[in-house]
Amino acid sequence: MQQILVVYYSQSGQLKDIVNQFVAPFQSAGIGIDFYSIEMEESFPFPWTDEAFFGAFPESFLQIPQPIKPIKQEFLEKEYSLIILAYQVWYLSPSIPINSFLKSTFAKDLLYNKPVITLSGTRNMWISSQEKIKLLLLENKAHLVGNIALTDKHANHISVLTIVHWLFTGRKDRYLGIFPLPGVSQKDIESASMYGKIALEYLQKDIYDQGLQKEIIERKGVIIKPFLLSAEYKANRLFRIWATIIYRNKYRRTLLKCFHLYLYIAIWVLMPIVWCFYWLTYPFFYRKIQKDIRKAESV
Ligand SMILES: Cc1cc2nc3c(=O)[nH]c(=O)nc-3n(C[C@H](O)[C@H](O)[C@H](O)COP(=O)(O)O)c2cc1C
CATH class of the missing domain: 1.10.287 (Helix Hairpins)
Incomplete structure (x- = not known):
């Protein structure tokens, strides 16, 4: 039986919701799925405080890893056909937990020579972080075969206001009762299963080349806004x-x-x-x- 591994970190659960949608077609096809939720030795608060939020800036941006709890041995012993790396962006860089994982010794074992699909759930500025992820995957000798980037599609300044409300209260509801809901919309979260279905076809064919990413782009799994x-x-x-x-x-x-x-x-x-x-x-x-x-x- 084929096995895939999902490596993820999520504070609010938004990314986990995206992951659950993405892997649903794999589960229906009877593929075994392991979930590895990265845990920090010293966790970040959610909701955030001002001090913690801005305090995370230098280490996030400079990509300085922080201690994480060791991964379960059984994950290191299995032979995965595909790895899904689900991540969020902090300060235009992979979040500290994701960066710390990618710089760990066990990431080297886990990712070596493996096809990887990246799946992100961010506000709307994820591109430079993805470039940084590409480099880290290369350092771990993994093969990036697909990328899906889900974002908040509202106007930039609206998304700033609503995400601040969400991250600092912990409530993914309407700021002042009038603004749109923050984060990735429910419709887009649910769309992740469509990308999972496409990825599953490629896993079954065991050839990724550029075809998978081409289909993801055609289905709007990656949308680039030139100004951003x-x-x-x-x-x-x-x-x-x-x-x-x-x-x-x-x-x-x-x-x-x-x-x-x-x-x-x-x-x-x-x-x-x-x-x-x-x-x-x-x-x-x-x-x-x-x-x-x-x-x-x-x-
Ligand atoms: C400290 C911090 C910095 C962030 N910086 C960015 C950013 O630069 N670009 C972006 O699109 N989203 C940014 N976000 C939003 C996250 O990428 C993510 O969408 C949100 O925190 C929800 O993730 P969760 O699944 O961990 O709850 C930031 C969030 C936090 C907490």
Whole structure:
């Protein structure tokens, strides 16, 4: 009997809901599924506090691993045909639990020479994180064969307001009773079973090449918004400066407060200005933007 392993981490349970939908077709086909939920030695709070949320920034962005509890021995002893890596993004990077797993010694054993499908549930800025995941998978000598990125499809600034409400209260309900629901919509969570069905066909054929990702893109499992792609590249450069200065700085707490203020200004003041400039100059960069989109969609 074929066996697959799902490696995941989820605070609110949103990603676990996505995973459950994704694996449903595998379960119906009688494929054995193991779930490995990454557990931190020191867990992150949910709902978040201000201090914990901003405090996670330097280590998330600089991809500094933190101790995780050892994986069950039985997972290391089994021979999996496929691994599903379900992850969320923290500060344009794989979340600390996912990064810590990918940098662990057991990830090396588990992922060696294995086909991997990445499945993410994020607000809407996941592209640079996926590039970082691609590198980590390469370091573990795994083969990325497919990627599905589910996001909050509401306007960027709306999703900022609603996700803050969700992450800081722990309630995935309407902010002030009037805003749309935060996070990945229920419809999109349920759509994950469609991608699971496609992935299952490829598992059964045991050939992935580029065909799987092509089908995922056609079925809108990956949607690239050009402005957000460009915003991510810019934000990455600035985040690197902030994270490098803050990490291990004796004024860390004060600097994190400055970063909090900076983030606020960047989102509410700078981003709308950059947005206008982006669309005014869009025709001049059209070819480059299309090339960047193809790269971000690919595995
Ligand atoms: C500290 C932190 C930083 C985050 N940064 C990003 C980000 O840069 N881009 C993004 O699209 N989502 C970001 N998110 C949202 C998460 O990717 C994810 O969608 C949300 O936390 C729900 O995940 P869960 O399944 O673990 O509950 C962030 C969330 C947290 C807690």
